[in-house]
Amino acid sequence: MKNLLKYIVSRVLLTIPMLFILLSLVFVVLRVMPGDPVSAMLGDHAPAHVIREKQLELGLDKPIFVQYLNYLGQIARFDLGESMVYKQRVVDTMKDKLPATVELTVIAMIFTLLIGIPLGAFAASKRRSARDFGIRLYGNIVYCIPVYWMGLMLQLLFGIFLNWLPIAGRTSARTFVTDFARSNFYIIDTIVAGNWAALGDVLIHIFLPSLTLGITLSGVFLRLTRANMLDTLKSDYVLAARARGIPEKHVVYRHALKNAFIPILTMLGLQFATLLAGAILTESTFSWPGIGRLLLERIYLRDYPVIQGVIVVYALLVSLISMLVDIIYAFIDPRVKY
Amino acid sequence: MTSETETGKVQAKPEPILQIKKLCIDYPIAIGTVQAVRDVSIDLYDGEALGLVGESGCGKSTLGLAILDLVREPGKIASGEILYHGRDILKMPKAEVLALRGQGVAMVFQNPLTSLNPLMKIKDHFLETIQQHKPDILKKDALRMTAELLEELGIDKKRMDDYPHQLSGGMRQRIMIALGLIMNPDIIIADEPTTSLDVIVEAGFVDLLNRLRMKFELSIILITHNLGLVAEIADRIVVMYGGKIMEEGTAEMIFHRPYHPYTAGLINCVPNIDVDQAKLTTMAGSPPDLVHPPKGCRFQPRCPKALERCAVEEPQLLTYRDGRRAACWLYPEEF
Numbered sequence: 001m002k003n004l005l006k007y008i009v010s011r012v013l014l015t016i017p018m019l020f021i022l023l024s025l026v027f028v029v030l031r032v033m034p035g036d037p038v039s040a041m042l043g044d045h046a047p048a049h050v051i052r053e054k055q056l057e058l059g060l061d062k063p064i065f066v067q068y069l070n071y072l073g074q075i076a077r078f079d080l081g082e083s084m085v086y087k088q089r090v091v092d093t094m095k096d097k098l099p100a101t102v103e104l105t106v107i108a109m110i111f112t113l114l115i116g117i118p119l120g121a122f123a124a125s126k127r128r129s130a131r132d133f134g135i136r137l138y139g140n141i142v143y144c145i146p147v148y149w150m151g152l153m154l155q156l157l158f159g160i161f162l163n164w165l166p167i168a169g170r171t172s173a174r175t176f177v178t179d180f181a182r183s184n185f186y187i188i189d190t191i192v193a194g195n196w197a198a199l200g201d202v203l204i205h206i207f208l209p210s211l212t213l214g215i216t217l218s219g220v221f222l223r224l225t226r227a228n229m230l231d232t233l234k235s236d237y238v239l240a241a242r243a244r245g246i247p248e249k250h251v252v253y254r255h256a257l258k259n260a261f262i263p264i265l266t267m268l269g270l271q272f273a274t275l276l277a278g279a280i281l282t283e284s285t286f287s288w289p290g291i292g293r294l295l296l297e298r299i300y301l302r303d304y305p306v307i308q309g310v311i312v313v314y315a316l317l318v319s320l321i322s323m324l325v326d327i328i329y330a331f332i333d334p335r336v337k338y
Numbered sequence: 339m340t341s342e343t344e345t346g347k348v349q350a351k352p353e354p355i356l357q358i359k360k361l362c363i364d365y366p367i368a369i370g371t372v373q374a375v376r377d378v379s380i381d382l383y384d385g386e387a388l389g390l391v392g393e394s395g396c397g398k399s400t401l402g403l404a405i406l407d408l409v410r411e412p413g414k415i416a417s418g419e420i421l422y423h424g425r426d427i428l429k430m431p432k433a434e435v436l437a438l439r440g441q442g443v444a445m446v447f448q449n450p451l452t453s454l455n456p457l458m459k460i461k462d463h464f465l466e467t468i469q470q471h472k473p474d475i476l477k478k479d480a481l482r483m484t485a486e487l488l489e490e491l492g493i494d495k496k497r498m499d500d501y502p503h504q505l506s507g508g509m510r511q512r513i514m515i516a517l518g519l520i521m522n523p524d525i526i527i528a529d530e531p532t533t534s535l536d537v538i539v540e541a542g543f544v545d546l547l548n549r550l551r552m553k554f555e556l557s558i559i560l561i562t563h564n565l566g567l568v569a570e571i572a573d574r575i576v577v578m579y580g581g582k583i584m585e586e587g588t589a590e591m592i593f594h595r596p597y598h599p600y601t602a603g604l605i606n607c608v609p610n611i612d613v614d615q616a617k618l619t620t621m622a623g624s625p626p627d628l629v630h631p632p633k634g635c636r637f638q639p640r641c642p643k644a645l646e647r648c649a650v651e652e653p654q655l656l657t658y659r660d661g662r663r664a665a666c667w668l669y670p671e672e673f
Contacts, residue, residue, distance in 0.1 A: 236452040243406055244467045245439035255455050334501040
């Protein structure tokens with residue numbers, strides 16, 4: 001346990017240089033990019049003195065290097081600064097949006113795993129059959145489909161033709177968020193408040209966007225699970241288990257799948273970044289009020305501090321997940337020790 | 339064992355507990371069909387230790403797996419019967435085959451390092467097996483049974499809580515044997531059980547197997563290319579080449595008076611410590627292509643004593659006066 005703590009501390013320390021490099025890149029790229037917050041806000045025809053005043057106010061008149069050092073100093077004090085467009089702290093803009101994104105991606109990951117792993121395992125156990133072929137075809141197709149197109153099609157099917165599910169937002173207009181919202185993780189909040197009607201509403205709203213995101217990524221996990229299962233099904237301990245009279249069902253799911261799960265877990269950590277990227281598009285398709293949509297909005301406005309802040313949060317999320325994955329390893333695989 | 343008289347005439351021979359009859363196993367591959375096992379018939383009697391020897395790829399491991407109906411994909415048992423106490427394993431309902439595996443016939447595999455599930459504790463391997471075959475046994479009784487058996491094999495019962503990677507190769511081999519014995523099978527098939535062990539551990543393994551054989555009244559099928567190992571354990575030896583039986587007889591016959599040139603060649607390849615040799619003896623040529631097996635006798639292209647006839651006609655497996663069987667034109671029926 002002491003080693004585990006040491007490991008966590010070293011991982012946390014390692015994220016510092018990573019964040020530094022990432023922020024430096026983003027800082028430079030944003031300022032090299034055409035356009036700036038002042039012209040985005042005032043338009044091209046504003047009088048020169050108004051533009052000048054605004055630049056002074058935002059500190060954009062200073063040399064870029066000074067701006068950079070100021071920003072780093074701010075970050076070192078755990079301060080993400082203030083939006084350049086709205087009078088709002090960056091942390092406050094993200095406060096209710098980050099939980100929306102986390103909720104979306106976590107549920108999407110659950111869909112991905114629920115679809116990808118059993119299908120992959122089943123395909124492997126029925127190798128070369130028509131069912132195996134069908135499952136692999138599904139995997140390839142969903143992998144190729146862009147997430148926003150998939151989102152539109154599912155909206156059309158479930159939202160318009162069948163009229164089963166809502167296609168936008170986190171709640172319907174008749175659900176009063178203020179009744180339960182505390183942490184802004186609506187699923188948790190509604191459960192804590194015991195507001196079951198609101199929970200139902202929240203769940204049917206999250207269903208379609210997270211399913212969309214989950215399906216597009218399930219292809220990767222399906223293929224990975226299938227490939228790993230084919231390996232583990234050929235292993236000696238699987239043959240030995242069969243020779244002891246263990247039924248095929250247990251051999252496949254207890255022996256082979258559990259061993260195949262280790263590389264899948266690695267992939268899960270890595271694919272989380274893909275999932276967040278997919279979430280940006282999904283949030284736009286489903287008008288989901290998350291940080292992905294916030295990021296897009298603020299890129300149009302060239303709201304530098306918010307863009308940088310959101311990217312910091314993304315980076316922290318990804319490294320947090322990969323750290324969690326490493327810790328989970330130790331619980332699944334007895335050969336891994338910290 | 340068997341009550342054979344000097345002349346080889348059989349007097350009220352007991353029923354074999356395992357009878358393999360005319361077994362053929364095929365592996366369909368892209369360029370044709372590999373005839374991995376052809377027309378193999380073997381009887382195994384109660385309490386007997388049978389050695390199955392031959393080079394790599396002669397079909398001996400496939401044959402071992404076939405007894406549990408576990409031939410690896412895409413291999414298929416093309417024809418033949420495998421009778422366990424008179425009942426054909428290949429025609430049994432699935433549930434009965436599952437019950438037979440481990441309980442009637444157990445298998446100890448080549449590589450003890452990879453034959454245990456790395457994510458499962460030692461005791462869970464045993465619990466899983468016991469509860470599969472005898473669901474009524476309480477967990478604590480199952481654990482006690484396991485502990486007793488492990489102690490019997492010289493493994494501290496505390497090791498039950500370990501994972502496979504925490505144990506040495508020799509220990510894992512003994513655990514594989516214990517896993518084989520836990521349901522009290524009457525036949526143990528040991529497939530190259532010592533290949534991944536060093537010689538000292540191997541010697542210990544031989545003693546252990548001989549001791550267990552007496553104690554648990556086991557019949558053993560020992561599959562190996564290691565003639566030294568067969569010599570120390572087996573009563574009777576079957577020599578296979580290219581998926582076919584070349585010769586079969588008691589250990590004494592095979593080692594001291596081999597008929598078949600292949601058997602003689604195999605024995606010749608065992609280095610002798612008393613002879614000063616600079617080079618190890620090897621057998622010329624390589625195992626046959628089993629997609630297109632040689633015409634006539636399968637060993638004929640490599641045989642130092644091959645006759646013209648050998649390349650044309652395949653010799654039948656004949657039973658000779660001393661009780662052995664051999665498939666070779668050098669020995670006429672009355673020999």
